[in-house]
Structure formats: structure tokens, C-alpha cells
Ligand code: SF4
């Protein structure tokens with residue numbers, strides 16, 4: 096058995112190089128190798144579909160789900176991955192695959208960006224499909240890219256695929272935006288309670304709004320309250336979910352704090368997607384953990400799926416009834432709901448404040464939070480920005496500064512939260528609108544800077560989308576992906592102006 100592993104797909108890669116013995120995320124070599132094997136089967140299956148392109152709807156969804164399972168912190172259950180590999184074997188009629196290694200470090204870097212982008216794309220497409228929005232072009236792009244992945248040998252072709260991945264990133268984010276807003280209404284300004292009530296609660300984490308919708312409906316008369324965690328926070332901004340009075344508030348902060356915050360929640364916790372942190376051996380909440388969809392962890396209870404595809408949350412609701420109410424860890428509220436529709440409704444006010452000089456700058460600080468200490472940078476950066484600057488955020492990066500009370504500019508809050516990481520799409524829509532209003536030839540002439548925090552592969556598809564749209568001079572931190580070779584890093588600097596972060600003081604000077 097291969098007891099070695101090599102994984103460098105996320106920002107926590109050991110020594111900023113790669114995890115080779117044990118993943119910092121908790122993934123061991125056996126799981127890492129199973130995930131690698133699954134990845135190779137996806138390429139074989141995609142090649143077979145490319146050669147015989149009619150039909151294959153089931154296989155295309157399988158590829159999407161498998162890519163989702165490959166995301167960092169999504170699926171730690173070896174049995175789940177083994178079943179996926181068994182399915183891949185039945186689809187491909189193959190019993191083994193050859194491990195793939197790209198020897199050219201520059202091509203390898205670009206392939207890592209492409210693979211990360213595909214994983215993020217798969218997650219977003221999966222959420223959209225759960226709401227009835229499926230795009231065959233997106234499936235076909237994934238299949239084509241995986242089918243040709245190992246044959247991509249020259250830099251020019253690889254760079255073209257990186258750009259095309261970004262183009263499909265924009266497409267999938269637009270699709271998910273349409274799915275979310277058509278299903279649940281346009282996000283609107285909302286104060287979200289961060290305290291607790293006196294009834295037992297269920298904490299729902301992850302990103303899948305369709306799961307939340309079903310849980311809310313099934314629990315509405317149960318005497319149990321529903322709390323959101325981490326990136327599920329933006330659910331509160333949607334009009335449809337506001338109709339449920341037992342959607343009580345948001346409990347806790349970004350994903351990586353879950354091992355302490357779950358200790359005090361006291362009720363069941365439901366994961367709908369990544370980001371799972373392995374519970375400690377003595378965690379008090381171990382018997383109250385549930386998973387659904389593509390995420391999983393050994394010992395978590397699975398949510399049953401009915402024959403019509405709906406989910407049965409009765410067990411988690413029944414368990415919640417036996418629990419005590421959450422212990423309060425914070426009080427007050429946080430404000431969000433500034434997706435494109437809401438911000439464009441405020442366009443006159445925003446434009447007036449730009450014209451009269453009250454708003455001088457927007458800084459997009461979207462992306463991921465994480466447990467590395469150097470992420471304090473983002474908190475300090477946000478707190479140190481001059482008070483004529485507005486922060487545009489999405490993703491769990493917001494938890495570094497959304498409770499700092501940074502005030503407002505003539506009624507426009509200084510931290511505008513659009514929602515989940517895919518809602519970075521809103522900043523693109525808003526930037527394009529401002530470009531039109533100010534009659535600018537180039538989007539980069541707007542007073543908008545990008546200081547993005549990444550951790551996992553959804554942030555990569557967001558980054559590739561921004562690059563495809565021609566956004567320049569993006570800062571990426573807290574460190575650049577370790578798989579970037581010196582030559583590819585240089586290319587990104589020269590063509591897109593991408594750079595890593597420096598000290599807060601230096602970057603404040605750069606951002607002006
Ligand atoms: S996902 Fe990240 S932390 Fe986990 S093994 Fe890979 S590089 Fe390491």
C-alpha cells in the first residue's frame with residue numbers, strides 16, 4: 096500500500112509546499128490516495144464520453160459530484176469515496192487507472208489552477224441543479240477539460256484552458272445567482288441576530304440553500320429553532336427564508352472555529368457541503384453530527400433521501416427536541432444582504448457619494464477565512480482602511496471584520512456583504528454598472544481594488560473568473576498557491592498584476 100501522499104491543493108499545504116505525510120486538514124494518506132484515484136477515473140470516464148458524446152447525463156452528474164467531493168474539507172469518509180470509485184469502475188468498465196504526474200512545473204501549476212477551478216465550478220453547478228438549474232454547456236466543459244487534461248503539454252494551450260475555466264466560472268456563478276434569486280428572491284438589507292433564543296436549535300452549515308429550505312419547512316411547527324453557521328449566514332438575506340420565524344439567527348463565525356463553537360451549541364449540527372473540521376476525539380457534539388450531499392465524515396449520520404429526491408430531516412429534528420437551547424456566545428446583530436440587486440437599488444446614493452468625494456474607494460475583500468495566524472492581516476487591513484473606503488465582501492472572509500463596527504458613509508455601511516463566495520458575482524455586476532454610469536472604457540479605471548483571501552478551490556474559480564473578466568492588480572493572500580512555479584507566478588504578475596499581500600502598512604499605501 097502506498098503510504099505516501101502528495102497534496103497541495105489548498106492554502107494550508109504543509110510548509111506552504113505540500114502535505115506529504117498527513118494533511119493539515121485532517122486527510123490521511125489513504126484518503127488522499129483514494130481521492131487521487133477517483134480524480135484519475137474522472138479523466139478516463141470523460142475521455143470515454145468525449146469519444147461517444149450522446150447521452151451520458153448520469154455520468155456527467157457523477158463527474159460533477161465527484162469533483163465536489165475532491166474539494167478540501169468536503170469529504171473525509173473513505174467508504175463514501177470507495178463507493179464513488181466503484182461506480183467509476185462500473186461506468187468506465189476499467190479496474191485500474193494509472194497515477195498521473197505532470198513533470199513540467201509550469202504546466203503542472205496551470206493544471207492545478209484548472210483542476211481547482213473545476214472543483215469550485217462543480218460545487219456551484221451542484222447547488223444550482225438542486226434548485227432546478229442545470230447547464231449542459233458547463234457539464235460538457237468539465238468533461239472536455241478532464242478528457243484532455245493529461246494531454247495538455249504546452250503553456251499556450253494550458254493558459255487558454257485557464258482562461259476558458261474562468262469564462263465558465265462566470266457562467267456558473269451567473270447560473271447559481273439566477274437559481275438562488277428566482278427561488279428565494281433577491282437578497283435585501285438585513286440585520287441578522289447573533290444571539291440565541293430559549294428553544295433547542297439545529298445549526299446548519301455549508302452552502303446549500305435547497306437543503307436549508309427543506310429543513311425550514313419540515314421543522315416549522317416542531318418547537319425547534321434553526322441557526323445558520325459560517326457561509327450559511329447569507330440565507331437570512333433572502334425574502335423567502337425571512338418568512339420562517341424560527342430561522343433564529345447566525346451562531347458563531349467562520350468554519351475553522353467550529354471545534355469550539357459547536358461545543359456550546361448543544362443541538363444537532365448539519366453539514367450540507369464543505370467545510371468540515373474533524374471533531375476532536377472528546378468532542379461533546381460527536382453524536383449530534385449529520386451530513387448530506389457530497390460532504391461526509393466517518394460517524395456522521397446521513398440525511399435520508401426520499402424516492403422523489405427530497406430529503407427527510409425528521410431524525411435531526413427529533414434529536415434537536417431532546418437538546419437544550421444553545422449557549423449564548425455573542426449578542427447583537429450583523430448586517431448584510433448587499434447583493435447586486437440591493438446595491439443597484441442604492442446606486443443613486445452610491446454614485447452621489449462617489450461624485451462628492453465621500454466615497455473614495457471600494458476594496459473587494461471576498462474569499463475564505465482560515466485558521467492561520469497571519470490571516471490577522473485581513474482584520475487589521477479592514478480596520479486600518481481610511482474611513483472613506485467601502486469594503487465589498489462575500490464568502491467567509493467577512494468574519495475577520497464584519498463585527499468591527501466600521502460605521503457608514505452617509506448611510507452606506509462601510510462593509511457591504513453580498514453573501515456566499517459565489518456571490519462575488521455581484522461585485523462583477525455592480526462594477527459593470529458603475530463602469531457604464533461613469534462611461535469608462537476599462538473596468539480597471541473604477542476606484543475598486545481587489546484584496547482576495549483564498550483557502551480552497553471555490554476561491555480559485557472566483558479568482559479565475561475575475562481574471563477572465565479582465566480585472567487587474569488583484570492581491571491574493573495570505574499566501575499565493577504553493578503550486579505556482581516561479582515562471583507562472585511571473586506570468587500572473589506581468590499579465591494580470593496579481594501579487595501576494597505584504598504588510599498592512601505597505602498594502603494600504605498600494606491601495607491608496
Ligand atoms: S487539502 Fe490542503 S491541508 Fe488537506 S492535504 Fe491537501 S494541501 Fe494539505
Ligand code: SF4
Pocket residue numbers: 325326350369370462463464490491492516550551553554
Ligand atoms: S468561503 Fe471557502 S473556506 Fe469559507 S466556508 Fe465557503 S468554501 Fe469554506
